[in-house]
Amino acid sequence: MKKTLRNIIESIFVAILVFVLTVTNMFFRLDYMLKDALYQIPRGVSSQIKIIAIDEKTLEELGPINTWSRQYYADLIEILNSNQDSKPAVIAFDILFSGYFGENNTITEGDKAFAHAAEESGNVVAVTQFKYEEKAALNEEGLVSYPIEDIFYPYQELKEVVTLGYSNVSQDSDSTVRRITLKENYNGQDVYTFSKAIYDMYCQSNGIVPNEVSTDKYGMTIINYSGKPGDYEHISMVDVLNGNIDPRAFTNSIVIVGAYATGMQDNFNVPNGYSNQMYGVEVHANILQSMMEGRFSINANPYLVGIITGILCGIIHFIFKKAKIWLSTILLILAIGLELFIGVVINNNGKAISLIYVIIALVLSYIYALAVGYILEKLKRKKVINAFKKYVAPEVVEEISKKGDFTIKLGGENRDIAVLFVDIRGFTTMSEILSPEEVVAILNNYLNLTTKAIFKNKGTLDKFVGDATMAVFNSPFDLDDYVFRAVCTALDIVEGSKELEEKLMKEFGRTIGFGVGVNCGPAIVGNIGCEFRMDFTAIGDTVNTAARLESNAKKGQVLISQEVYDRVKDRIEVEEIGEIPLKGKSNGVFVYSLLSVKREDV
Numbered sequence: 001m002k003k004t005l006r007n008i009i010e011s012i013f014v015a016i017l018v019f020v021l022t023v024t025n026m027f028f029r030l031d032y033m034l035k036d037a038l039y040q041i042p043r044g045v046s047s048q049i050k051i052i053a054i055d056e057k058t059l060e061e062l063g064p065i066n067t068w069s070r071q072y073y074a075d076l077i078e079i080l081n082s083n084q085d086s087k088p089a090v091i092a093f094d095i096l097f098s099g100y101f102g103e104n105n106t107i108t109e110g111d112k113a114f115a116h117a118a119e120e121s122g123n124v125v126a127v128t129q130f131k132y133e134e135k136a137a138l139n140e141e142g143l144v145s146y147p148i149e150d151i152f153y154p155y156q157e158l159k160e161v162v163t164l165g166y167s168n169v170s171q172d173s174d175s176t177v178r179r180i181t182l183k184e185n186y187n188g189q190d191v192y193t194f195s196k197a198i199y200d201m202y203c204q205s206n207g208i209v210p211n212e213v214s215t216d217k218y219g220m221t222i223i224n225y226s227g228k229p230g231d232y233e234h235i236s237m238v239d240v241l242n243g244n245i246d247p248r249a250f251t252n253s254i255v256i257v258g259a260y261a262t263g264m265q266d267n268f269n270v271p272n273g274y275s276n277q278m279y280g281v282e283v284h285a286n287i288l289q290s291m292m293e294g295r296f297s298i299n300a301n302p303y304l305v306g307i308i309t310g311i312l313c314g315i316i317h318f319i320f321k322k323a324k325i326w327l328s329t330i331l332l333i334l335a336i337g338l339e340l341f342i343g344v345v346i347n348n349n350g351k352a353i354s355l356i357y358v359i360i361a362l363v364l365s366y367i368y369a370l371a372v373g374y375i376l377e378k379l380k381r382k383k384v385i386n387a388f389k390k391y392v393a394p395e396v397v398e399e400i401s402k403k404g405d406f407t408i409k410l411g412g413e414n415r416d417i418a419v420l421f422v423d424i425r426g427f428t429t430m431s432e433i434l435s436p437e438e439v440v441a442i443l444n445n446y447l448n449l450t451t452k453a454i455f456k457n458k459g460t461l462d463k464f465v466g467d468a469t470m471a472v473f474n475s476p477f478d479l480d481d482y483v484f485r486a487v488c489t490a491l492d493i494v495e496g497s498k499e500l501e502e503k504l505m506k507e508f509g510r511t512i513g514f515g516v517g518v519n520c521g522p523a524i525v526g527n528i529g530c531e532f533r534m535d536f537t538a539i540g541d542t543v544n545t546a547a548r549l550e551s552n553a554k555k556g557q558v559l560i561s562q563e564v565y566d567r568v569k570d571r572i573e574v575e576e577i578g579e580i581p582l583k584g585k586s587n588g589v590f591v592y593s594l595l596s597v598k599r600e601d602v
Helices: 002-024 028-039 056-062 071-080 109-121 194-206 237-241 280-293 302-322 325-348 356-388 394-403 427-433 436-456 482-508 541-552 562-571
Strands: 049-054 090-093 124-132 148-152 163-166 179-181 183-186 189-192 220-223 234-236 254-259 296-299 412-425 460-465 468-473 513-530 533-539 557-561 572-580 589-597
Touching: 002 302, 002 356, 028 325, 028 356, 049 056, 049 237, 049 280, 056 237, 071 090, 071 109, 071 237, 071 254, 090 194, 109 124, 124 194, 148 183, 163 189, 163 194, 189 194, 194 254, 194 280, 220 280, 234 237, 254 280, 302 325, 302 356, 325 356, 412 427, 412 436, 412 482, 412 533, 412 541, 427 436, 436 460, 436 468, 436 482, 460 533, 468 482, 468 541, 482 513, 482 557, 482 562, 482 589, 513 541, 513 562, 533 541, 541 557, 541 589, 557 562, 562 572, 562 589
Parallel strands: 049 234, 049 254, 090 124, 090 254, 124 163, 513 557
Antiparallel strands: 124 148, 179 220, 183 189, 220 296, 412 468, 412 513, 460 468, 513 533, 557 589, 572 589
16 A cells, blocks of 8 residues: 555656646757657758759859849849749848948949839849847737847838848747747737748739648747758859749749858758758748648647646556566557657647657656666565575575575475484473473574574574474585585584573573484475465475484484485494384384584585
8 A cells, every 4th residue: 555655646746747847848958859850850842932042153253242233133033024924923032132232322223223123023022120129028918028129121112112021030049940920010010021921922923822820829830841951942043144044944933032152141050950050041941831831830838738748657657666667668668659659740730749858757757667676676685585594594595696596496396405303302391390481482592503503504494393493405505515514513403502501501490402313315395385375395205214313312412314324424423323213114224323523614
């Protein structure tokens, strides 16, 4: 119950965290990067949009643009309109024609010619440009915006005969152009962006009902770029002026004339530009194509998105804490993949949502669940090791844990082992005389002695049965020299009993003695029992014989079998007892009484 409650609290925390991150857009740079990669995939540019580029070739032939006579632009219009049946639908100039070119700002023949050509053409769009105040302020709707300080128009004669649109583009905090403000209100009059002015004229020319461009509360909309830098067809302006291009190539097209050289400083960072910047005319071309195809989107309500994604992330976190690693991994991949797919679909239908926060939350949640699971597994492993140390010599457990080999075969297996049994002589009579507290105290002292002796020699404490102790050697893990270790254990118990006798005599006025039996040979070891209660132990004649030897041993005596003697006879001293009958065996067993061992480090 506590674990479930903790998981619920964690899931609620994850949901709240995702909501807060989505609403505040704290990691907006990462969010931009992901949305750029998904939303700004080149879709193919329109052949109806053509760029007449004021490029390096044009500048080399005609000189710096600020020295040109505007007669060049008049000539360009006349060339494009030379055949009325194949003239462009729109001719747009992404150049601010402010002021006259004559001395002391007086009008020139070139200025007049350009204005006249534009008027005759009737399909020319030119740009204005706003100057914004540097300090943001609240507008009439209570929203933060940058007030317009001034506006720059083309010279008067041109202004009166062309359609105008402002060329300013919005840049996000990372200086990338992702959004546009569709229109600005200046002196009570709506002024549309350059691309919108071009689009409206194109629709009017072709009898098309313009697509509606949705905007957010700030009057902004996100640009879905169709091409990357250099994708739109661009023709050098000087090639058109020199007659190298057939004007029919621009039939019913939208022609945008603008800077296409780095030195003209009309280039911008764009979301699909990679390492290259995009010229202003290309930005406007992308905006224009989005209008033609009705492919704009606005940011979805962050509060609604935060609530939905927060709840989903909280639920998935809860599953992570309970599911297996492989299932959590599959769920993580599916959840992120589905979110990205849904994000693209929603964007294509006019709404852009933040994607990065779900990914951050799910990845961190997945790592957290793995880390917690790993830590809990380590703690559980440590707990198992500590529990194992109560049955197996601690140093044996430590060595096995370092190797990571905890495999114990389920069921049973034949294994050669040494078995030791020991119990207290006269315990039943003593327990009838002493109080229960005294009996328990004596028994604990005895068990402490036998356990330490077993663990000292790397044996496994199999079980306590009343006042009897059973130990095995070479089970469940391989143990070197296990028969000799069993013999050493038996002698350690007998020798340790002398000191224990003195202690018990002082405390309780009673003494005890031990009888020990040791045998070795094949036995079945493994998990014995049923599904709901198992005991890892050893069974078989070898075990039974060791128990019978112990029951025949006198106080302070260690009886070993012939098999034990044969295996370690060079390192022990014994007294030959001879063949004795053992309960449950048809034939007698030849036994020896252990006197001493030639102890070395084992």
